[in-house]
Structures are given as C-alpha cells and as structure tokens.
Amino acid sequence: MAAIRKAIPSPVSVALSRSVKFVSDLLLPRRCIACGEVVESEGAFCASCWPEIRFLSEPLCSACGFPFEFDHGVDAICGACHREPPLYHRARAVFRYDDTSRNALLAFKHSDRTDVAPAFAGMMAQAGASFLAEADLIVPVPLHRRRLLSRRYNQSAILALALGKMTLVPAFPDLLVRTRATPSQSGLGAKARHRNVAGAFALRNDMAKKILDKRVLLIDDVMTTGATVLACTKTLLAGGAASVDVLTLARVVRPASD
Numbered sequence: 001m002a003a004i005r006k007a008i009p010s011p012v013s014v015a016l017s018r019s020v021k022f023v024s025d026l027l028l029p030r031r032c033i034a035c036g037e038v039v040e041s042e043g044a045f046c047a048s049c050w051p052e053i054r055f056l057s058e059p060l061c062s063a064c065g066f067p068f069e070f071d072h073g074v075d076a077i078c079g080a081c082h083r084e085p086p087l088y089h090r091a092r093a094v095f096r097y098d099d100t101s102r103n104a105l106l107a108f109k110h111s112d113r114t115d116v117a118p119a120f121a122g123m124m125a126q127a128g129a130s131f132l133a134e135a136d137l138i139v140p141v142p143l144h145r146r147r148l149l150s151r152r153y154n155q156s157a158i159l160a161l162a163l164g165k166m167t168l169v170p171a172f173p174d175l176l177v178r179t180r181a182t183p184s185q186s187g188l189g190a191k192a193r194h195r196n197v198a199g200a201f202a203l204r205n206d207m208a209k210k211i212l213d214k215r216v217l218l219i220d221d222v223m224t225t226g227a228t229v230l231a232c233t234k235t236l237l238a239g240g241a242a243s244v245d246v247l248t249l250a251r252v253v254r255p256a257s258d
C-alpha cells in the first residue's frame with residue numbers, strides 16, 4: 001500500500017514567503033504599527049521605523065535563540081542554556097524587544113491593531129520556518145479569562161491563528177488555559193516571574209489528548225525571561241507532548257548571557 005504522505009510544499013520557505021506576500025497584499029495595514037504614520041508600502045512598519053527594527057538572525061544559540069556576536073557553529077548554545085538547558089526544544093524570535101518594537105507590541109496588544117497580525121505572522125513564519133515544517137500543531141500562550149474580557153482579544157492567539165492559516169499547521173487557541181489570574185510580569189525580576197506563573201497553566205480537559213506524542217509550536221508575543229513559555233512548556237510536556245518549540249514576535253536580549 002502506498003504510504004500516505006503529508007503534502008509538504010517544497011521548498012517550504014518559498015511557499016511560506018509566497019503566502020506571506022499573498023496575505024500582506026490582501027490586508028495592507030494603513031498605519032505604521034510602531035509610530036502611527038501612514039504607510040504606503042506593504043508591511044507593518046513605515047520606512048523610518050523598519051530600519052530601526054532589530055531583526056534576530058544567525059548566528060544564534062541553537063536552544064534559546066540568543067543572538068551571538070560571532071559564529072560558534074550550528075549547534076552552539078549560550079552560557080545560560082549551558083548552565084540550565086531549557087525544557088523546550090528550541091526558541092526563536094523575529095526581533096529584539098526595544099523602544100521601537102515595544103511601541104508596536106503595545107499597539108498590537110491594547111489598541112485594536114489586529115490588522116497587522118498577518119504581517120507579523122508572516123515574519124514569524126520566516127523566522128520559525130524550520131519549526132513550522134516539523135510542528136504538528138500550534139498553541140498560543142493563553143490569557144486568563146478575566147483579562148481576556150477586559151482586553152477583548154488575546155494577541156498571542158491572533159498570531160497563532162494567522163500562522164495556522166498561512167502554513168496549514170492546525171492552531172488551537174484555547175487548548176492551554178490559565179487556571180489563575182497572575183499579576184502582570186512587568187517590573188518583576190526573573191525569579192519572581194517564574195514564581196508568578198508557576199502552575200498557572202493547564203490543558204483544557206476535552207482537548208488534552210490532541211497533544212499526545214505531538215510536536216507543539218508554542219506562540220507568544222514577547223519572551224522576556226522565558227518564565228511564561230517555560231511554565232507552558234512544562235504543562236504541555238506533562239500532558240504528553242513529544243516536544244515543544246517556542247516562537248515569539250520579540251524577545252528581550254540582555255547583554256550578559258556569555
């Protein structure tokens with residue numbers, strides 16, 4: 001009997017960038033997500049903000065995606081991952097979290113600028129092309145339902161759904177849930193952040209079996225210390241996921257991670 005093969009477009013990256021272009025052609029954001037200027041070209045950022053965005057690219061720590069100044073080889077890992085290997089398999093982000101990208105993320109999170117989701121998801125599809133080629137399903141970091149009510153949407157779920165649409169990897173926006181409302185992570189140190197989110201996530205009972213032996217791609221908007229994605233990874237692995245990769249739009253890059 002002929003083996004049933006998953007139809008994987010070849011090469012994947014070409015197909016991804018085509019669909020990215022297709023989606024961004026359809027949904028042109030009218031204003032720059034970072035500064036609010038009217039944009040004439042396609043994409044989320046205007047011509048003056050675009051060069052300010054610090055995209056993260058190789059060489060990177062093969063585990064957490066921390067950017068290296070020099071190329072240390074394909075499997076090189078950073079000092080932090082060496083000291084304490086992360087629970088997730090790999091993590092990547094599109095750009096650095098800094099003044100310019102912070103404005104973009106705040107607008108995306110709080111100002112109904114969900115129109116830029118396809119452009120952002122397109123960038124994530126490129127940064128995480130190898131993760132997406134292997135992923136069985138996409139799961140976003142959830143908001144607690146109380147916060148969801150006040151904010152009206154979960155920016156990570158919107159990114160996950162846009163990515164799923166673009167790549168045909170199924171996305172499950174409510175597979176992970178927050179079992180308790182955690183205070184905002186901002187202003188907390190690394191240890192306090194870990195304590196704050198420890199045990200705050202669970203799998204929705206009726207969906208838990210979807211992740212059994214599956215490779216999960218976890219989506220969030222920003223990775224700061226990694227506390228939130230680690231807590232989610234713990235829940236997914238404890239629930240039987242085969243592996244967890246993490247893809248975020250931005251990540252904080254601290255200078256000292258030798």
Ligand SMILES: [Zn+2]
Pocket residue numbers: 032033034035036037045046047048049050
């Ligand atoms: Zn701008």
Ligand SMILES: [Zn+2]
Pocket residue numbers: 061062063064065066077078079080081082
């Ligand atoms: Zn690392």
